[in-house]
Amino acid sequence: MYSFTYIYVVSTTCEFVGVTVAGTDTSSMTMESAMSLLLSHPHAMERVQVEIDTNIGQGRLLEEQDLPNLKYLQNVINETLRLYPPVPLLVPHEAPDDCVVSGFDVPRGTMLVVNAWAIHRDPNLWENPTKFMPERFENWNGDQGVGLIPFGGGRRGCPGAGLANQLITLALASLIQSFEWETPSQKEVDMSEGLGLTMPRVKPLEALCTPRRKLLGAFTI
Numbered sequence: 568m569y570s571f572t573y574i575y576v577v578s579t580t581c582e583f584v585g586v587t588v589a590g591t592d593t594s595s596m597t598m599e600s601a602m603s604l605l606l607s608h609p610h611a612m613e614r615v616q617v618e619i620d621t622n623i624g625q626g627r628l629l630e631e632q633d634l635p636n637l638k639y640l641q642n643v644i645n646e647t648l649r650l651y652p653p654v655p656l657l658v659p660h661e662a663p664d665d666c667v668v669s670g671f672d673v674p675r676g677t678m679l680v681v682n683a684w685a686i687h688r689d690p691n692l693w694e695n696p697t698k699f700m701p702e703r704f705e706n707w708n709g710d711q712g713v714g715l716i717p718f719g720g721g722r723r724g725c726p727g728a729g730l731a732n733q734l735i736t737l738a739l740a741s742l743i744q745s746f747e748w749e750t751p752s753q754k755e756v757d758m759s760e761g762l763g764l765t766m767p768r769v770k771p772l773e774a775l776c777t778p779r780r781k782l783l784g785a786f787t788i
């Protein structure tokens with residue numbers, strides 16, 4: 568028989584709620600933004616579909632082991648996180664000591680907020696910063712030095728980054744492998760951003776899907 572202290576139960580519950588809150592909204596927002604961008608850029612959507620069909624074929628549904636082969640889709644996800652980081656100001660941190668950041672004196676106790684949204688659109692770091700160009704990540708080795716920091720960094724950086732990447736890639740790839748997607752209006756998706764700690768959209772994505780004929784074989788028993 569186990570016995571738990573009050574502190575243990577409260578801290579474990581807080582941890583669970585924290586991880587659930589930190590991991591669900593952020594991941595679903597990234598999927599919604601990626602799907603919206605793909606619907607507004609049919610060439611990119613087609614390229615993702617071709618990549619999936621070429622690597623997986625049409626006789627089976629994709630699996631987790633297939634993900635490392637979906638390089639272009641990974642570039643789409645990176646480009647989505649760059650343009651629409653779900654946590655645009657990351658999480659505030661307090662300087663534990665006096666320090667100097669980029670020539671600025673930061674006294675101990677200062678609350679620091681990193682504007683990832685602005686860094687991701689800085690014209691000194693990115694060519695055509697507001698343009699959706701997944702191919703810009705073609706030769707990227709994952710180095711944060713380029714200015715892509717949707718998961719923060721350092722000791723308090725997001726511990727769920729790897730899981731989030733796997734989950735988002737697997738979910739999106741499965742949706743795109745199995746269905747054809749379009750918007751009800753056949754127009755570009757409205758990407759206007761609303762207010763919030765995470766970055767909600769003013770208008771939620773509306774999309775229509777039909778099963779892909781090519782894939783029907785993969786569903787027969």
Ligand code: HEM
Pocket residue numbers: 585586587589590591593594597652653654657658659717718719720722723724725726727728730731
């Ligand atoms: C696209 C998905 C996600 C994004 C963009 C994201 C982003 C972030 C950011 C910006 C931070 C703050 C980092 C900092 O302060 O420098 C953070 C912290 C955190 N994230 Fe995520 N996250 C995502 C998914 C997840 C998932 C799937 C989990 C867990 C399963 C998770 C768990 C956490 C936790 C526990 C923290 C707090 C870490 C700490 O304070 O030490 N996140 N995340």
